[in-house]
Structure formats: C-alpha cells, structure tokens
Amino acid sequence: MKAISVQIRTACGKCGSPLPLNAMVPRLACPACSAENELSDAFWTAVLGDSSLSTCTIITEGRTVAMEVGRGADPECATCGATIPAREAMAGAEQGFVACGNCAARVRVRVPPKAWVLSGFRLLVGEDEMQIPAEGETLPVSRGAMGPVAFNCPNCAGVLQVDGSARVVKCGYCAGSAYLPDDLWHVFHPVAVARPWYLLYGRGLAKHARKDAEDPATSPERLAELAQHMDYAVREAVVRHRNTAPETLRMLVEADETLGTDALDNPSLTPELWALLAGTGQSWILRKIAGHRHAPADVLRAVADHVVHRLSDDWDGDEDDFDSSDVDQVLEGLAGNAATPSEVLARVAALNAERRPSERADIGEALAKHANAPAALLADSARSEDDSVRQAVAAHRGTTVEVLEPLAADADWNVRAAVAKRTEVSPETLKRLGKDADSDVREAARANPSYPRFSLWKALFGG
Numbered sequence: 001m002k003a004i005s006v007q008i009r010t011a012c013g014k015c016g017s018p019l020p021l022n023a024m025v026p027r028l029a030c031p032a033c034s035a036e037n038e039l040s041d042a043f044w045t046a047v048l049g050d051s052s053l054s055t056c057t058i059i060t061e062g063r064t065v066a067m068e069v070g071r072g073a074d075p076e077c078a079t080c081g082a083t084i085p086a087r088e089a090m091a092g093a094e095q096g097f098v099a100c101g102n103c104a105a106r107v108r109v110r111v112p113p114k115a116w117v118l119s120g121f122r123l124l125v126g127e128d129e130m131q132i133p134a135e136g137e138t139l140p141v142s143r144g145a146m147g148p149v150a151f152n153c154p155n156c157a158g159v160l161q162v163d164g165s166a167r168v169v170k171c172g173y174c175a176g177s178a179y180l181p182d183d184l185w186h187v188f189h190p191v192a193v194a195r196p197w198y199l200l201y202g203r204g205l206a207k208h209a210r211k212d213a214e215d216p217a218t219s220p221e222r223l224a225e226l227a228q229h230m231d232y233a234v235r236e237a238v239v240r241h242r243n244t245a246p247e248t249l250r251m252l253v254e255a256d257e258t259l260g261t262d263a264l265d266n267p268s269l270t271p272e273l274w275a276l277l278a279g280t281g282q283s284w285i286l287r288k289i290a291g292h293r294h295a296p297a298d299v300l301r302a303v304a305d306h307v308v309h310r311l312s313d314d315w316d317g318d319e320d321d322f323d324s325s326d327v328d329q330v331l332e333g334l335a336g337n338a339a340t341p342s343e344v345l346a347r348v349a350a351l352n353a354e355r356r357p358s359e360r361a362d363i364g365e366a367l368a369k370h371a372n373a374p375a376a377l378l379a380d381s382a383r384s385e386d387d388s389v390r391q392a393v394a395a396h397r398g399t400t401v402e403v404l405e406p407l408a409a410d411a412d413w414n415v416r417a418a419v420a421k422r423t424e425v426s427p428e429t430l431k432r433l434g435k436d437a438d439s440d441v442r443e444a445a446r447a448n449p450s451y452p453r454f455s456l457w458k459a460l461f462g463g
Helices: 041-048 086-091 114-118 182-188 203-214 220-226 232-240 246-255 257-263 271-279 283-290 297-311 324-336 342-354 364-369 375-381 387-395 401-407 413-420 427-433 439-446 456-461
Strands: 002-011 018-021 027-029 036-038 056-060 063-071 097-099 106-110 121-125 149-152 159-162 168-170 177-179 197-201
Touching (some): 041 056, 086 097, 114 121, 203 220, 203 232, 220 232, 220 246, 246 257, 246 271, 257 271, 257 283, 271 297, 283 297, 297 324, 297 342, 324 342, 324 364, 342 364, 342 375, 375 387, 375 401, 413 427, 413 439
Antiparallel strands (some): 002 018, 002 197, 027 036, 056 063, 121 197, 168 177
C-alpha cells in the first residue's frame, strides 16, 4: 500500500478569496463570502486522476488549481504530526476514523467513490472533517466558535452577544450598527489554510484494470465498470474495445469528447454513435471521420454539411477550433475516402472551388481518381490546369467519350497516353494517337485492342 499526500489550493468562484481543498467533496462553501463552489467529478478527475500525479498548477472548469504532492511517506496526524500507519488506517475504514496513537486525535478515514477504487485508490485519510458535509447536509458544517461571544458596542460600550452569522450587527442599546473586527470575525470564520491529506493506493489493482481493458475476451459488463476508471489510458482502451456495449460507448464520448477519435477505431460502432460523434462538430473528430473507410454515407454527408456551415457567413464558432487547415484536412479526407458517395464528392469539389485560390485544398487529383466521381465532376476536372488531374480523368472508367475525345489532343503526353489506352474512343482518334510524336503514346494506342489494324481480307473483299 502506497500513500500520496496532497495540498490543494484554488479560489472562490464568486469573490476570489483563497479556497483550500482539504477534502474530496462535491461542493464547498467559501469561508469569506459563503458562496457555494461546485466541485464536480470531472473536476476531481482532472486534479487527482492522473496516474503520474505531481506538484503542478492546472486550469480546469474555469478554476486555477495549485497542488503540492508528496509520495512514499505514511499519513500524518494533522494535530501532532505523528505517523498513521497505513494498516491502521485500513482497519479504521469501516468506522470512518482512526485515533492517532500519539495524541488520540480523531483522523478521518473513508473509502473514495467507486471510480477511484477501480483506479487503485483504497482510502482517503486525514481529510478536514469541517469541509465534509454532515449527514443529510449539502454543504460543510460551520467552522469556529460553537456559541455566542461577548462584544462591546464601539458606540455605547454595551455588551452584545454575537454568533458570527453576520459581519455587521445592530446594537440593542443604542440601535447603532457595529462592524465585527477581523480578530473576532476569524473566531467564527478562521482563515482557511491548505493542509495535507492523503490518498492510499495499491498499484496492482490499477495495472489489473489496464490489462482487462486491453484483453479481447473481457466482457461488456467488466468494460462498463472500467469505463468509470480514473486512468485515461484505461478509458481509452475501453472505448476501442469491440465488446464495449453501445450505451457504454455513448457514456464515454458524451463525458469526454477527446475519446471520440478512439471510439472511431471501435469496429462495433453503431450508426447512432457515428452520428453522435459527427454531431460534436469537433475538428479532430470530423477530420478522422472524413477519411474513415467504415463511415456511413449519411455521416459523411453530415461532415460535408458541417464544412458548408463553417464556410458560410452564418458561422459563429471560434475559428481556432475549426480553421482553414482543418477544412483542408476534412475535404482531403472526403476526397480520398473510398466510402464517400458521389453527391458528397460533387459537394466537396464545389466547396473547394468557392474558396479563395490561396486557400483551396489540393484535392483535384484525388477527386478525379475516385471510383464514385460523378460524370459532371469528371467533365469539370478535364478542364483543370493540373496535368495530373487531366490524366486521372482520362484514365477514369466513368469518363464519357465526349470528354475523352478532346483530351486526345492534350498538350501533356501523359494525358494523351491515358486516352490511348481507352477502348471507348473512336478508331479515328486511336489512329491519330498511333502516329503521335511521343513514342509512349504511339505504343499505348497501337496496343489498344480497338486500334484499327490493316486487314488483307478486308482490303481485297471488303466487309
């Protein structure tokens, strides 16, 4: 059993006052302004869920969090500093505390939430009980003095009984208002200070979880359990696993969109989940979907729709989240994806043509080579200034004779050679190519089964 000590500091989301986090709690009242600060599961995962936990400052859910981390030593009593052996802490887990062997002070011990147990964390030790909600409460109990304190009114010297519920109190003698000085206020509301508390963990359990998540034979039920794991690598393996149930996949990608690209590697991905991922609009997911050979046609259409929206005047998103380079990569993916339907290829070509010349993606050749390229797209591509695009059109099985014939006179010999190999062109065209100035074009034309050859029989007898 190993121990990690943590000291965590953040600030109140309302007044900005220091807010030490001395316990893993779902919410915490600010000691300065009493505002309720929500601390979600995702917050605690970001702060403590990294298996390589170390001293750092992070920003998560709009909060800056500073953390000091120590490893190896057993937990210590916050009152006297004496060591609390891990085995004693484990023994006190059921009753929720252990008594310090040196000063007899009560040291809080509790089992963390299930996801943390799955990740190898066994116990939380030494949390500040005053930050942990009491049974049936939503916020921690109040700190400081438990009863009223005598205070002399600064106006008339009358003795007032104050309980710290308000900073400004009304005098019952002179009816004046009295502001409680800092020394008295802090009796009821001590300045909050971050202090160490501890996470006890066993390495073996976490390693076992990673092994299960990567085992091809792991059951859907076990994978659903591992989907709650704190370790990102475990969740990543779960989202890729072919046995992971659709509802588990949905839960994972809805909770963390960064797992979306990993989900796309799952061969069991349902059409509904494909649509869900495309609907995120996240550039890194759309880029991968665009080039994915298993993407459903409807999903590829949705990706093209998103590019249309991105390039429209109605786009109101952050350009850094879907910039020109992202648009290029999505268009390139769609153009090179064998699963892209013909109507989407036509849209891709049109979208690219509408962009400024300096911003256009280099996808002309990929479109012209695509097996699903529609005839109209091939006809347009035949007018390209790019020799390789015209060559691809000349070689494409979907190119009509009406488009091939003019290409037989193309300035580039590669284009003419591609036309010379096509059996659909007229004998006259093949005969002309058989006399081309370029030897490769001549050879291609003369090797064509449709090339008109001299026949002595026909010459003598006709027919």
